[in-house]
Amino acid sequence: MSLRTAPASTRVFVTMVLLVLGLGYLLAQVYLYSKEVKPKLDEGHGLVQGVAYTYNGLPTAEPKLLVSLRGSMASTVNPAELAAIKTWIDGGATQDGYTGIVANIIENNCGSCHGASGYPPVVNDFETAVELTAPDTGVDIAKLARMTHIHLLGIPILFFMMGSMFIRTRYSEPLKVVLVILPFAGVIWDIAHWWLTKLEPSAAVGIIIGGVIMGSGFGLQWLLTMIDVWKPYKAPDA
Secondary structure, eight states: OOGGGSOHHHHHHHHHHHHHHHHHHHHHHHHHIIIIIHHHHHTTOOHHHHHHHHHHOOSSOOBHHHHHHHTTTGGGSOHHHHHHHHHHHHTTOOHHHHTTHHHHIIIIIIHHHHSTTSSSSOOSSHHHHHHTTSBOOOSOHHHHHHHHHHHHHHHHHHHHHHHHHHTTSSSOHHHHHHHHHHHHHHHHHHHHHHHHHHHOGGGHHHHHHHHHHHHHHHHHHHHHHHHHHHSOOOOOOO
């Protein structure tokens, strides 16, 4: 049965599913931009460079904490506070050195937003702060493996739902074949380049390409399905 000729209840049901899927996918992109892309842009990195740093780490030996406080979190400390934190780190980031002014800065300036129930990473005491004094080497292998299996097991379900509706439209078979393949190919390409970028930063451009492929395939399926559901149907002449 084609969606165009389906009963009104079926078309309304498909429309509601499409609206929820579309909104969810859009908000996922907003979240990705705000948590992964914008902080890197705020630190003065380009898009590809920022993506590369996420997976491969910064090319400098600067601690993560200093990088953040000089970049996206610069507004949370004044020059004197930043200098105090740098002195503490340069001195070995010891627990004795943390007590006093550094503890006050971390717990008051950072802990209000990055506390145990706040935004990651948690940084509200010596133990959590000292973890951020190591150089930024990007996503570690264990986290990358976890991200990989979550995405490979979760995202295809979304594409399966979208494709199950799209293949019931009246568009040509070649077009449907291409658009059904695109999101799945995109997610495989995207995730493969996470691992490649961990080894070689220049592979980060492949992550962006993978995202474009996924978004294009999903977006076109969504749009064409919605059009087909509500496009007036004219029965062929007998």
